[in-house]
Every structure is written in structure tokens, then in C-alpha cells.
Amino acid sequence: MLNFDFYNPTNIIFGKGQVAQLSNLVPKGARILITYGGNSAKSSGTLKEVQDALKDYEVMLFGGIEPNPRFETLIKAVEVIKNNNLDFILAVGGGSVIDGTKFIAAAYYADGDPWGIVASFGQSVRKALPYGAILTLPATGSEMNNGGVITRASDNTKLPMMNRLLYPRFSILDPTKSYTLPTKQLANGVVDAYVHVIEQYLTYPVNAHVQDRFSEGILQTLIEIGPAVINNPKDYELQANLMWCATMALNGLIGAGVPHDWATHMLGHEITALHGLDHAQTLAIVLPSMLQHRKKRKRDKLLQYARRVWNINHEDEEKTIDEAIEKTRNFFTSLGVKTSLSEYQLGPEIIEPILTQLEEHHMTKLGEHNDVTPDVCRKILQLSM
Amino acid sequence: MLNFDFYNPTNIIFGKGQVAQLSNLVPKGARILITYGGNSAKSSGTLKEVQDALKDYEVMLFGGIEPNPRFETLIKAVEVIKNNNLDFILAVGGGSVIDGTKFIAAAYYADGDPWGIVASFGQSVRKALPYGAILTLPATGSEMNNGGVITRASDNTKLPMMNRLLYPRFSILDPTKSYTLPTKQLANGVVDAYVHVIEQYLTYPVNAHVQDRFSEGILQTLIEIGPAVINNPKDYELQANLMWCATMALNGLIGAGVPHDWATHMLGHEITALHGLDHAQTLAIVLPSMLQHRKKRKRDKLLQYARRVWNINHEDEEKTIDEAIEKTRNFFTSLGVKTSLSEYQLGPEIIEPILTQLEEHHMTKLGEHNDVTPDVCRKILQLSM
Numbered sequence: 001m002l003n004f005d006f007y008n009p010t011n012i013i014f015g016k017g018q019v020a021q022l023s024n025l026v027p028k029g030a031r032i033l034i035t036y037g038g039n040s041a042k043s044s045g046t047l048k049e050v051q052d053a054l055k056d057y058e059v060m061l062f063g064g065i066e067p068n069p070r071f072e073t074l075i076k077a078v079e080v081i082k083n084n085n086l087d088f089i090l091a092v093g094g095g096s097v098i099d100g101t102k103f104i105a106a107a108y109y110a111d112g113d114p115w116g117i118v119a120s121f122g123q124s125v126r127k128a129l130p131y132g133a134i135l136t137l138p139a140t141g142s143e144m145n146n147g148g149v150i151t152r153a154s155d156n157t158k159l160p161m162m163n164r165l166l167y168p169r170f171s172i173l174d175p176t177k178s179y180t181l182p183t184k185q186l187a188n189g190v191v192d193a194y195v196h197v198i199e200q201y202l203t204y205p206v207n208a209h210v211q212d213r214f215s216e217g218i219l220q221t222l223i224e225i226g227p228a229v230i231n232n233p234k235d236y237e238l239q240a241n242l243m244w245c246a247t248m249a250l251n252g253l254i255g256a257g258v259p260h261d262w263a264t265h266m267l268g269h270e271i272t273a274l275h276g277l278d279h280a281q282t283l284a285i286v287l288p289s290m291l292q293h294r295k296k297r298k299r300d301k302l303l304q305y306a307r308r309v310w311n312i313n314h315e316d317e318e319k320t321i322d323e324a325i326e327k328t329r330n331f332f333t334s335l336g337v338k339t340s341l342s343e344y345q346l347g348p349e350i351i352e353p354i355l356t357q358l359e360e361h362h363m364t365k366l367g368e369h370n371d372v373t374p375d376v377c378r379k380i381l382q383l384s385m
Numbered sequence: 386m387l388n389f390d391f392y393n394p395t396n397i398i399f400g401k402g403q404v405a406q407l408s409n410l411v412p413k414g415a416r417i418l419i420t421y422g423g424n425s426a427k428s429s430g431t432l433k434e435v436q437d438a439l440k441d442y443e444v445m446l447f448g449g450i451e452p453n454p455r456f457e458t459l460i461k462a463v464e465v466i467k468n469n470n471l472d473f474i475l476a477v478g479g480g481s482v483i484d485g486t487k488f489i490a491a492a493y494y495a496d497g498d499p500w501g502i503v504a505s506f507g508q509s510v511r512k513a514l515p516y517g518a519i520l521t522l523p524a525t526g527s528e529m530n531n532g533g534v535i536t537r538a539s540d541n542t543k544l545p546m547m548n549r550l551l552y553p554r555f556s557i558l559d560p561t562k563s564y565t566l567p568t569k570q571l572a573n574g575v576v577d578a579y580v581h582v583i584e585q586y587l588t589y590p591v592n593a594h595v596q597d598r599f600s601e602g603i604l605q606t607l608i609e610i611g612p613a614v615i616n617n618p619k620d621y622e623l624q625a626n627l628m629w630c631a632t633m634a635l636n637g638l639i640g641a642g643v644p645h646d647w648a649t650h651m652l653g654h655e656i657t658a659l660h661g662l663d664h665a666q667t668l669a670i671v672l673p674s675m676l677q678h679r680k681k682r683k684r685d686k687l688l689q690y691a692r693r694v695w696n697i698n699h700e701d702e703e704k705t706i707d708e709a710i711e712k713t714r715n716f717f718t719s720l721g722v723k724t725s726l727s728e729y730q731l732g733p734e735i736i737e738p739i740l741t742q743l744e745e746h747h748m749t750k751l752g753e754h755n756d757v758t759p760d761v762c763r764k765i766l767q768l769s770m
Contacts, residue, residue, distance in 0.1 A: 003402075004399045007395075008393070009394035014389045015388025207626065208629075209606040210603060211629075214598075214602055216602070217597075225594065241386065241593075256399070257625075
């Protein structure tokens with residue numbers, strides 16, 4: 001097991017009806033900016049429910065945070081906070097709103113150009129406004145971690161940031177809030193959580209038995225409930241398990257003491273930035289070819305994954321691995337998520353610009369061995385056609 | 386899944402050589418009381434290592450905290466803190482030292498008789514001194530939770546307390562610190578962690594898939610590494626996995642959103658209080674008969690336990706369950722831990738006084754269904770002979 005530092009102070013309030021707890025969670029007298037995305041926060045009634053629970057507080061609203069939240073939008077929220085002397089933020093939404101809120105919380109205290117926060121991958125943050133979250137979409141894990149991904153529209157740059165000052169004070173996870181999500185978003189959420197686990201699990205063995213078992217447990221659960229929750233979005237137990245899977249997939253726990261990959265994510269970010277595919281759509285395309293191309297380097301863990309997660313155990317190890325990768329691809333397909341670029345009408349001409357972007361963003365030595373170079377990425381993208 | 390509130394702000398610093406991080410973790414200028422147990426903290430060199438890492442701080446020592454830490458001892462530490470204007474505590478030891486330190490931290494601010502903290506099961510705590518821990522013995526999980534068990538020697542009372550003000554600020558988990566533990570303590574640690582998981586897992590199903598998988602993962606890991614670590618106490622990977630298992634077994638995570646039992650623990654506490662057996666020794670005696678006697682109530686989870694943890698799956702479900710209970714007993718035996726009272730020369734005459742104690746401590750409706758009455762406990766103790 002590798003040495004590690006694990007710290008996660010976010011208070012999770014999980015279950016039906018927990019929005020009513022808000023006034024016990026937000027500090028008395030706080031002046032709150034509620035951040036949210038599109039109309040669904042309004043039409044679903046969640047925003048109204050939140051405002052009712054906060055009727056004794058001064059509250060302002062800031063909507064319109066996009067999927068892949070934009071720097072250009074978020075800095076406007078910082079101005080609203082400054083101009084109105086607000087001192088607490090409450091994010092109501094999914095990963096994009098919560099990621100964006102992290103940036104707002106940090107940018108409030110930024111010296112100089114707030115893009116510096118993202119350009120430093122979050123390392124320049126020295127102070128942040130306190131914030132909480134009401135999760136409406138299980139997927140990214142942002143509700144219980146200190147990271148986010150911010151996009152600058154002006155130059156198609158999508159970069160991750162992270163800082164231990166950026167944990168939510170609390171997050172309310174009410175699985176009924178996902179009942180009305182579009183099928184596509186639910187399916188994306190399953191894929192996103194699944195690939196988050198894979199990025200921390202499917203590297204090379206370091207005798208981290210508990211972390212491996214936990215990762216396998218989340219993957220097994222996602223396989224069990226994934227297609228079911230899409231077909232029965234109003235089944236509380238299915239939604240509850242999906243929500244808790246997604247949170248546990250990226251709150252630092254399964255990643256403590258083990259090597260990390262994240263090459264699939266970094267490659268996927270560039271596809272989203274240049275071609276607008278949803279984050280999870282890019283992961284479902286890149287992951288199978290990433291595993292196929294790197295199967296020698298990942299051999300031991302791929303075998304463990306095949307045996308423990310998929311119950312595949314042929315005498316022929318090669319066949320065992322190939323079948324596990326195929327099952328992974330089929331799992332994404334069973335959720336209605338496509339697994340090739342051509343299904344999105346994207347051809348080989350997109351490859352070189354993606355590699356250029358990777359180089360521009362210093363993403364030239366990816367993966368757990370730092371050997372996923374642009375050349376390797378080219379082959380993976382060719383396999384992803 | 387049941388609704389839940391999960392909060393665990395303890396910073397875990399895990400691995401070889403992490404004691405050197407101390408001066409980054411203890412607030413600058415803190416005046417520290419180091420609490421510890423017997424001579425092993427000294428003879429192992431850990432105390433010296435800690436003092437070296439804290440050479441820029443004002444430090445006092447308080448040793449002699451017993452296994453099953455005593456109220457009578459702990460209140461002396463409170464006096465030392467008050468008389469010397471200390472403001473931070475650093476526990477160096479296993480669960481007893483850390484549990485005792487929690488009480489000291491709370492008792493410093495107690496109005497009136499500090500026993501009230503324990504008598505209220507920790508609910509009367511309003512403020513506590515900050516403290517950190519250096520774990521030397523993997524077992525109780527106290528290093529990453531907010532609970533403790535305190536014994537009052539004057540009337541043989543051993544009671545649990547819990548309060549969210551009582552989390553350690555940080556805990557340093559260096560698996561090499563367990564290299565020199567006596568075999569008995571290592572074996573006790575494995576049993577303790579195992580039964581902690583069972584108390585939160587082996588109740589009745591509530592569709593908490595992730596929690597179940599995590600629990601099963603810890604149990605499987607303990608089964609894999611338990612006998613091995615006892616035979617190879619200087620194997621870093623084995624010790625690291627045992628330490629992380631023990632921490633994860635009782636940090637609130639696997640218990641979030643599921644029913645809890647704890648009847649085995651409460652019965653075991655009385656045996657320790659009256660007859661001095663080690664905590665884990667009592668668990669290894671009580672658990673198998675607890676499961677045997679309550680197997681109808683626990684049927685669904687016992688089957689799941691048998692199938693997933695022990696890979697037992699006979700057509701005859703009764704046989705499947707009995708074999709899983711037998712395997713559990715044999716696992717404890719394989720660690721060198723006895724599983725019956727008679728092996729400790731304790732006979733049926735001990736039963737009634739234990740039941741009287743349970744009644745005195747209001748422990749008359751134990752278990753996940755509150756149906757483990759003193760009468761049920763009598764039968765379980767008879768089965769434990």
C-alpha cells in the first residue's frame with residue numbers, strides 16, 4: 001500500500017426529506033447565494049423547497065451555470081457576491097453546479113486574474129467562501145470532494161482543479177431529486193461513477209486489499225443497478241444506491257494509498273472541449289480502447305477485474321481480459337451510451353487537434369506510469385473510431 | 386437504504402515514517418499533553434520518536450492509561466492539563482489510550498461530575514480540547530471515530546460514549562508501529578475489527594448495496610490476512626492492510642444507512658467488567674452463539690454472509706448458515722482466540738450477575754430489533770459455555 005493523506009470533512013445528509021435540515025446546516029445569519037444550472041431546478045420544485053427551508057435567511061439566486069461550467073459565467077457570480085456582501089454559497093444541482101461553486105468560492109478571494117486558480121490546478125487557492133450543496137444528479141462525486149473541472153470558453157480549455165479548502169461544508173443527498181432526470185443524464189451518471197472507480201482501481205497491484213474490495217463493490221453495484229435505475233427512475237432504492245455509489249466513487253477513499261490513472265478523463269476532457277460531447281459520453285468511448293491498448297501494463301489488475309467484478313475466469317488469461325473489456329463496453333451500451341467516435345459522426349480528422357490540445361495543457365505524460373504520451377493517445381483515439 | 390448523517394473530519398496520515406509529519410499537524414505553539422499506556426510506548430521507541438518530532442513544542446507526559454481505560458486514572462490527566470495550562474492532547478497508543486483521551490478532552494470542559502459524560506453516553510459534551518493520535522495497535526477504530534468506552538473501576542461499570550465533538554483532528558497510522566505487538570494483541574485486533582463489521586452488517590437487508598459490499602470486503606480481507614499477519618508481524622503489507630481494515634471497520638462509513646446490532650459488544654463489555662477478559666476475547670465467545678441463537682431473525686443476511694464472504698452455498702440453507710457460523714468460530718480459533726467461557730474457567734454461575742449488570746446499565750433491549758432482552762442474553766450465555 002502506498003503512503004497516503006486522507007481528509008474529507010464534508011457532512012453528508014442522506015435520504016428522503018433531508019432538504020428540511022438546511023436551516024440546521026447553514027450558519028445562522030448567513031447571507032446566501034444559491035447557485036444553480038438550468039430550468040430543472042425550478043421546474044422540479046427543488047429551488048422552491050430550498051428557498052422555503054431558508055426563509056429566515058437573506059438569499060439571492062444565480063442561475064445559468066452550464067454543463068462544463070464556464071469561467072466566463074462563474075466570475076459573474078463572484079461579482080454578485082461582492083456587490084451584495086454575501087458570505088455563503090449553496091449549490092443546487094449536479095457536478096457542474098457544484099464544481100462551478102467551488103471555483104466561485106475560491107475566486108472570491110483571488111488576487112489578480114481568477115483564471116490563475118484553474119491554471120495552477122487549484123494550488124494557488126489560499127482561502128475560500130464556505131458553501132454547501134444540494135445534489136440533484138448523481139454522477140461526478142463533486143458533492144463530497146475538493147475538486148472541480150472548469151472550462152474557459154474563449155480558448156476551449158477544460159482543466160481540473162483541486163484544493164483541500166474546497167470541500168463542501170455539507171451536502172444533502174436526496175435520491176428522490178433524481179426521479180425526474182432525463183434518461184441520458186442518469187446513464188451518464190452511471191458511466192461517470194464507473195469510470196471514476198476504474199481510474200483509481202485498474203492500474204497495478206500495490207497490496208491495497210481494502211481499497212480494491214471497495215472499488216470492486218462499487219463497480220458490482222453499478223452493474224447491478226445501472227440498467228435498472230434507467231428503466232425505473234422512480235425506484236427509491238435504486239436511486240439511493242446510484243447516488244451513494246457516485247459519491248463514494250470520488251471522495252478520496254478508494255483512491256487513498258493506490259496509484260491513479262486518469263488518462264481516460266484527460267483525453268475525454270479534450271473531446272468535450274473541442275466537440276461538445278457530454279463528459280460521460282467521452283469516457284464511454286475512450287475507456288474500452290484505453291484498456292485494450294494498455295492491457296499489458298494493466299495485466300494483473302485487468303485479470304483481477306475480470307475475475308472479481310465480472311466473474312470471468314478462463315484458463316486463457318488473454319481471453320479473460322478481452323472478455324472483461326468487452327463486458328465493460330457492453331455495459332455502457334446497455335445504458336444507451338455510445339462507445340465510438342463514429343457514432344457521433346466524428347472521424348480521424350479530430351485526432352491531431354486533440355493531441356495539440358493535450359500538449360498545450362501539459363497533458364503529455366498521462367496514466368499511472370506517466371507513459372501515456374500524445375503518441376499513445378493517437379493510437380487510443382484510432383481504436384476509438 | 387435508511388436515511389443517514391455521515392460526518393468524519395479526522396485527517397488520516399498513513400504509512401511508514403509519517404510520525405515526522407507531526408509538526409505540520411499539531412497547531413504551532415500548542416502546549417501538549419502526550420497520553421500513553423504502558424511501557425511499550427517507551428520500549429518501542431515511539432514515544433522518543435514523537436518527542437523528537439515535537440521538539441519545538443512544550444510537552445508533558447501522562448502514562449499509565451490502562452486497557453479498558455479507567456475514569457479514576459483519566460481524571461488525573463485532566464488535572465495535569467488544568468494545572469499546567471495545556472491546550473492540546475496527543476494520544477500515543479491503541480484504542481484504550483485514544484478512548485481515554487477522548488474522555489479527557491471532554492472532561493476538561495465538564496461542569497460538575499465528569500462521570501456525567503459517560504452516564505449520558507457522551508451526549509452531555511458541549512466542548513472538547515483538540516487532540517490527535519499516533520496509532521500503535523490496529524483494533525478498535527478509535528483513531529477515526531468519535532466514540533470511546535470508559536470503565537469506572539469503583540463499581541465495575543464499562544459504558545460507551547459518543548459525540549461528534551470527539552473526533553481526533555488527525556491520526557497518524559504507521560503500520561510499522563505494530564511490528565512488535567504481542568501475538569495476543571494482534572489477534573485481538575483482528576477479532577475486534579471483524580466483529581465491528583459484523584455488528585453493522587449482519588442484521589437485516591435494507592438494500593444498502595455499497596455498504597454491504599464494503600463490509601464484505603473488509604471481512605474478506607481480514608480472513609485473508611488475519612492468520613498471516615500473526616505469523617509474520619513484520620510484513621509491512623499485511624500490517625498495513627490490518628490497520629486500514631480496523632480503521633474502516635468503525636469510522637461510521639459502513640454503518641451509514643443500515644441497521645446496527647451491537648448486542649455482542651454490550652454483552653461482552655459486562656464480561657470484561659466482571660471477569661477481566663480482553664474485549665476481543667469476549668467478542669469471540671459471544672458472537673458465534675449470538676448468531677446461532679438469532680439465526681431466524683438474521684436469516685437473509687446470514688445467507689448473504691455465507692455466500693459472499695465464505696463462498697458457502699449449499700442447497701440446504703440451514704446448512705449454509707450453520708457452516709458460516711462454524712467458519713466464523715474457526716476463524717477466531719485459527720487466530721488463537723478462544724470461543725467459549727469454559728476455556729477461561731468460567732461456568733454457568735457467572736450468568737445471573739451479568740444479567741443484573743445489563744439491567745443496571747439499561748441494556749435490556751439490545752440488537753437491531755431491540756429484542757435481545759436479558760432472557761435472550763441468558764440463552765446466549767448458556768450457548769457460550
